[in-house]
Amino acid sequence: MNRRHLIMAAGVALAAWSAPGFTPTALAQNAEKPKLTLGVGGKQLLYYLPLTIAEKKGFFKEQGLEVEINDFGGGAKSLQALVGGSVDVVTGAYEHTIRMQAKGQDVRAVVELGRFPAITIAVRKELAGKVKSAADFKGLKIGVTAPGSSTALTAQYAMVKAGLKATDAPIIGIGAGASAVAAIKQGQVDIISHLDPVTSKLEADGDIVTLIDTRTEAGTRALFGGSNPAAVLYLKGEFAEKNPVTTQKLVNAFVKALKWLETAKPEDVADLVPPEYLLGDKPLYLRAVKNSQESYSRTGISPPEGQQSVYDALKLLDPELATSNVDLKKTFIDTFAKKAASGS
Template sequence: MPNHWMQRATRACLMLLALAALPGAGFAKDTPEKPTLTMAVGGLPGLYYLPVLAAQQLGYFKDEGLNVTLEDFAGGSKALEAVVGGSADVGAGAFEHTLFMQAKGQHYRAFALMGRAPQIVIGVVKSKADQLKSLADFKGAKVGVSAPGSSTDLVLTVALRKAGVQRSDISAIGVGSGATVLAAVGSGQIDALSNVDPMMTKLTRSGAIKVLVDTRTVKGTKALFGGTMPAATLYAPESFIQKNPKTTQALTNAIVRANHWLQTASDADLLKMVPQAYLLGDPTLYLDAFHNVRDAYSPDGLMPEDGPATSLRALSSFDSRLDPKKIDLSATYTNQFASKAAAQLK
C-alpha cells in the first residue's frame, strides 16, 4: 500500500515538473481574463512600434497566454479611433492620447511605456531647402505627417510654435508612415515632412530631405521639450484595465520583455526578427535607422517621473482643449504593471 501511494506521488510530481517546463506555465496562476484580444497600432512598420512587433514575432505575447491580433493603422489617431469605437481592446500609441481623452471626459490610461523619446524627425524636401531654412520659414508650407492629429503632427506643432509659427499657418497632409511617404516626397506633394524611422533615415541617407528637428534621442527630445517626453505606450480604457488586470499584466510583461530584448539585440537578431517586408529591401538601411533610435526605447517600461508633466505642458501651450488645471495626470498612466514586469526580468 505505501508503495502504491509513493508511485502516485511520484507521477504527480513528474506531471507538475512537465507542466512547469511548458512556455508561459510560470504565469498559469495569472491566466489572462481575456486571452484573445485585438491591439490597434498606429503604424506597425515604423520603428516607433518596434517593441510591439518584437513581442509578437518573438512569441512573448504567446508566452503570457495571449493571442493578440495586431490591427495596423496609418497613424496613432486612427488607432485611437478603433479603441474608442470598440473594434480594438487596447491601443499602441502616443501617451498624449490619454491626455486628450481625459479632456473629453473619457478615461484612458497608459500602462506600459515603449518610447521615452518621440523618434520623430522634421525635415524639409531637398528642392525646398533653400526656401525653408528653418521652421520659422514654414508659413504656407505643405507638411506631411503620418495622420493629422497623430504624434507626428503634435510634435510638428510644438516645434513650429517654438519657432513662432502656428499650426494654422501650414497645411498638414496625411502621408502614412510606410512606402507612401516616399511617394509623397518623390511626387512633390509636400514641402516638408514630420515622420518616423526607418523612412526618415532612408530619406536622409538619399539626400531627399534635410533634417531640421530630431527627437530620436533623449538629448534631442529634452532640447525641444525641456524634459522627458513620453512617446509610444500601451494604453486602454480605464474600464478595461479594471476588468482585466491579469490581461493587462500579461501585455505589460510581454512589452517590457521586448523593451529589454531591444537593449542588447544584435544586428543579426534584429534582421531575423523583423519581417522582410518591413526592411524596405535594404537591411543595412533598417539597421542604420534602428541605431539612430535605439536610445529612445524605454529599458523597463516605466513612465519617467517628469514625463506626463512635460507632455501636458508642451501640448497645452498651443491646444486649448487641454487645461492643465483640469487634467489629473495621475489618472493618465500607471507604473503598477511595469514595475512588476521589470522585477521579473532582474
Template structure:
C-alpha cells in the first residue's frame, strides 16, 4: 500500500508541469529610465506588492537616467524588457528594429512643458522659446518629443533652441532653479517640486486626458512594457506573466489613494516631502490606464505626432500595427474575472 501511494504521488508530481507549463525565462532583466518617477509607478507597485514573484518571475530592475538609455540597454542585449514610452517602438521601427509594447500603463504622456517665470517673465507664446535652453530628460526621450511638438506648432525649428539633458531624477529641478535652462520638459514629481520651489508658467500639460487631447487630438499611449518582437514570439508565457503582474498593479491603483501610494513606494521616492509626492500622484492619476489596454486610435496618433516635427520620420512609412498588442492584456483580464 505504501508503495502504491508513493507511485501515485510521483505520478501527480510529474503531471503538474504538463498542466501548468513552466515559464521560458523565469529570470529577467528589466531596464527603466527614472524608476522613482511617477511615470513608472505601475512598475513600482508591481514590484512592491510582489506581483512578479506571484507569477513565478525573478526580475532584476536596472535603473537608467532616461528612458532612451533603458531602450539602448535592451537593444544591446543587456536587458530583455523595458518599462518606457510607447513612441520608442515607432522610432526604432524607423531604424530597422522590430519592437512591440504588450501592456499600457498610461494613456497620457504625463509630460509638462513649462518656462521659468524668473528667466522668462514676459513669456507670451511658444515662439518666445526661440534661442532658449530647454531641459529634457535625455535626447530622443518623450520629454524632447513633446517639447519638439510645441516648437513645431509655434513655427520654431528644433535647431533654433538648445536642448540640455538634465536626467530623470529630482536633480532636474535644480537645472531650472540654477538658470542652467530656461524651459523644462519633464514629468512628476519633478514638476510638482518645481511648482513648489520655483515660479512656473506651464505651456503644455499632459498629466491628464484633457491636456493630452488638446495637444494630440486624442489618447496618447505613453508608459508601457515593451520588448523585441522576437522575444515575445519565443517567450509568450513569460510575457503573459509580466502582463498579469502589471494588470494587477493597475487594478490596485484604480482604487488607491495618494496616502496608499506614498505608504507603498520606497521612502527615497518621496523626496523628503510626502505631501508633495501625494499631490504629484493626484496630478497624474487621471493619466493612468485603468486596464492596460491600448486605445485603438492611440498608436496612429503617436505616429502623427512623431512625424509632425521630425522630417526624417515624415518621409518614412511607419506602421503602428506591429508595434503593440492587446492580446496578453485581454488574457490577463479574462483570467481575473
C-alpha cells in the first residue's frame, strides 16, 4: 500500500471513530457491502436529482459500489421499506429521521441533498379567484405524492399556520410524474403540493396558480421562518456502525453529485437524465431545473437551525410529537459529509 492509500485509509478510519454514537470498526479500503439496495419515493422528481446524477455519472461505481435503486410511490413507502429491511438505505425527507428517533428507532441522515424543500403549493386555475392562501383550503382536495410524505406535511403545515386544522382538507396521493399532472388537468384534486418538474409543467401549461414556493431561500423562510433541510440519505444507525466504509463511499458519491450540480447547466442535466423525466417537454424541464437549482445542498451538511425548523413544524402538526424530546444530534451524522467534502 502506497502513501496515498494509507492516507485515504486513515481518513475513512477517522470518520468512523469520530461519528457520534458509533464504536470503532475494523476498516479496509473495500466496502463491507459493495452491493446494496436504495429506496426512493419518486426518483424522477428534481427533489431527488442528486441521486440520478450519482447513478448516471457513475459516481457509485467509482466508489466500488453496485447500488440497486427501488423506486416507491412516495417517501413514506421508502421509509417503510427501510424499517422492514427490504432496502439498506433511503434517499428521503429529513423529517423521517426525527419521527423514527421519537419512536425509539435509530434512523439517521448522513448527507443532506436538499437545503430547501423545493415544494410548491398551488391551486387549480379555475379556483384561483376564491383560493388566495392556505387559509382557504378547507374542504378542498389536496394532491400530494403520497400521504405521509413531505409534500403532504408541507401542505398541512401551511394550513395550520394559516389557522386551519391539518385535517380540514383531504390529502390524496397522486404519484410523482405524469399521474400528478393528470390529477390537476382532470380536476381530480383542487390543490397540489408537489415538486419539479411536475410543478413547472403545470405552471407552463397555465393549469395552476402558485401560492407557496419553497424552491428558493426566500420562499422557504416565508413559510418556515428559516432554512429547512429536505432530501437526505438516511439509514439505520446499525448499518453505519457495521458498514462505515460503505457509508463513507455512498456519501462520497452524493457529495460529488452535489458539486457537479452546483456548476452544471440545465442542458447538462437534461442530457443526463432518462428521457421520460422530461415529461415530453425538454424546454419545460430546463426551466424546472433552473427553478430548482437553488434548493440543492452546497455542503452536504444540514445546519442545526434547519433541523430545529423541521422539528418545530412536526411538533405543531403531529400530536404524537408535540411533547417529544428528540436529540437532533442523533438524527444527522455529519462526519461522513465533512470527510467527503474535504476530499480525504
